[in-house]
Amino acid sequence: MFLKTGLVDTASGSAYVEADDCIVQVSVYGPRPIRGSFIEKASFSVECKFLPYVTKVAAEHQNTNPNGKPGMNSIEQRISTYVETALLPCLLLENYPKSTIDIYVTVIANKSASLLELTNWIVNCSSLALVDSAIEIKDIVTGGVATIEDENDSKNSQCLASFMNLRNNEIVGFWIDGGQELNEKVLTKTLETCQERAQVVRRNFNGFLTT
Amino acid sequence: MLQLSFLPDVLARVAPDISLDRHIAEGLRPCLREFYEFKPLKTTLGALNTSDGIPVVGSSIVKSGSTTVFCGISVGTVERDTTNTSKYASIYPVVEVSRGRSGAPTDEEMILSESLYELVLHSRIIPRESLRVTPGVAVINDRGTGHQSVLIYYPDINPDEYEILDKQRMVNHEMVLTAHLKVLSRDGPLFDICHKALVEALLNVRLPRMYINDTVDIRVPVRSRGNFGHLNSQQQLNIDANAEILKPLELETANIGLSSSFGVVNQSVLLAQLEGDAEETAATSRMNIITTKDKLQGFSLSGNIDRNMIKKAIELSQLRAELAP
Incomplete structure (x- = not known):
């Protein structure tokens, strides 16, 4: 894993993560003033874009011109929504009245990561970018992906959960992909695995941010 | 009388024009480069060739100062246009500058894309024959x-x-090249770096067989x-997905030039590769010179620039093209 923050000078904060062959870049813009009427809390938005030649994960959803500038397709929309949901609890939006905080995610390359793994890296990378932007947050959100294996079935489900490790491991995002039946025992075990992995990521981030 | 004084970075923000003038008077620029000093270019090739669906046939990442450009080239086919008798083809680039806003492309992006297309076409880099498909x-x-x-x-x-x-x-088909350039951290005019990224990616192209x-x-x-x-x-x-029989795109490498941009501030000071808002606002006259070491490939000028300055700029660009790796 390779991490770098502060790559983009024009943004308030940015982070760049390479994990295997998955490359994600996140820029945070804000708090920026808004035009128009007063709002008490900052508004928060996430926009995720794949570069047009990133086809893994996006392939089945992308039917636009490969080199055009399309709006967000459904998969980008889903990732954006997840990232937004996961990061919202960590932000102190009431500290930024009459402003917006916008996160722009660019997926630069991805060959082997599944949708959930990719989303996980995007969440992790966005957290780093938020730290770099010096926007006030309650905790750094990190996540982990666990695969639920079924002995009888070859179709494995994947589970992504994002946590705030220093706030009692509060779960801030949760996404299961796959058609597997779940019971309490499996789910507990899965969440534990996710949490362990999230903590590993968090430890790495702590090391990165303090050196 | 009370005299108002500011720290340099505060002055640069509240009165960029005065700050710039003072820098120039000292013989320095706000970015601390010399007047004729270009930013170093760092290129990485082939890093984006990772997808298996849409073929990325060539790619480059170019860094210059804090600006980064990611360029990926993909390929498609069209039926040969028999009315087009040009011996040279071009590439269709789309430039996207990240600026924390979404929506329609800006003027700058559209102009950049169009001028890159024109430049590649008219500098005769890609022979049409090399894009011909013999299936x-x-x-x-x-x-x-x-x-x-x-x-x-x-x-x-x-x-x-x-x-x-x-x-x-299916013998009357040819390939078309399309490129996507993503620009991060823009801090000045982008033509130089986008052109470099596009050319490097073109040199990196390995065409698949059909x-x-x-x-x-x-x-x-x-x-x-x-x-x-x-x-x-x-x-x-x-x-054909077989990576072992890819063919490099045959380019007229002798015609590949290097782009150098200049701006003139205060009617008298020639600056290489403008950087920062202050310089961009102050430089009302600009030049863009694309040259190989002995041939001028492209020249564009806006505003009025003194003849000697143009001469100087061309000399500098040619020297730069000659020294470029």
Whole structure:
């Protein structure tokens, strides 16, 4: 894993993560003033874009011109929504009245990561970018992906959960992909695995941010 | 009388023009470069060739100062336009500058894309012939055993086999190159770095081979077949995923130039590669020179610039092109 923050000078904060062959870049813009009427809390938005030649994960959803500038397709929309949901609890939006905080995610390359793994890296990378932007947050959100294996079935489900490790491991995002039946025992075990992995990521981030 | 004084970074923000003037008077620029000093360029090739769906045939990442450009080139096919007699082709670039806003492309992005297209076309870098598709023919060979294998014969690799095949189909096609450039951290005019990224990616291009399907068995002499009715009517060109037989794109490398941009501030000071808002606002006259070490490939000018300054700029650009790796 390779991490770098502060790559983009024009943004308030940015982070760049390479994990295997998955490359994600996140820029945070804000708090920026808004035009128009007063709002008490900052508004928060996430926009995720794949570069047009990133086809893994996006392939089945992308039917636009490969080199055009399309709006967000459904998969980008889903990732954006997840990232937004996961990061919202960590932000102190009431500290930024009459402003917006916008996160722009660019997926630069991805060959082997599944949708959930990719989303996980995007969440992790966005957290780093938020730290770099010096926007006030309650905790750094990190996540982990666990695969639920079924002995009888070859179709494995994947589970992504994002946590705030220093706030009692509060779960801030949760996404299961796959058609597997779940019971309490499996789910507990899965969440534990996710949490362990999230903590590993968090430890790495702590090391990165303090050196 | 109270005199107002500011720290340099505060002054640069509240009165960029005064700050710039003072810097220039000191013989320095706000970015601490010399007047004629260009930013170093750092190139990485092929890093984006990672997807398996849409073929990225060439890519480059170019860094200059804090600006980064990611450029990926992909390929498609079109029927040859017989009315177009030009010997040279171009590439269709789309430039996207990340600026924390979404929506329609800005003027700058559209102008950049268009001028990159024009420049590649008119500097005669890509010969049309090198984009021509001579499709191979895929033959299903079951040798009567029910175990099928597909072999693709190409004119240059298997000339003997190719000779007896029906190859008069899909020969009027050529490839089109499209590029996507993503710019991060813009801090000045972008033409130089985008041009560099595009050219480097072009040099990195390895074109895939294309083939058509033949529906007949190889043992049937193709020329004696009278009936064409059983041929696959849905003819299409397929891309051969075999990475071992990729062909480099043949470019006229001697025609590849290097772009250098200049701006003139205060009517008298020539600056290489403007950087920062203050310089961009102050420089009302600008030049863009694309040159190889001995040939001028492109020149654009806006505003009025003194003849000696133009001369100086051209000299500098040529020197830069000569020294460039």
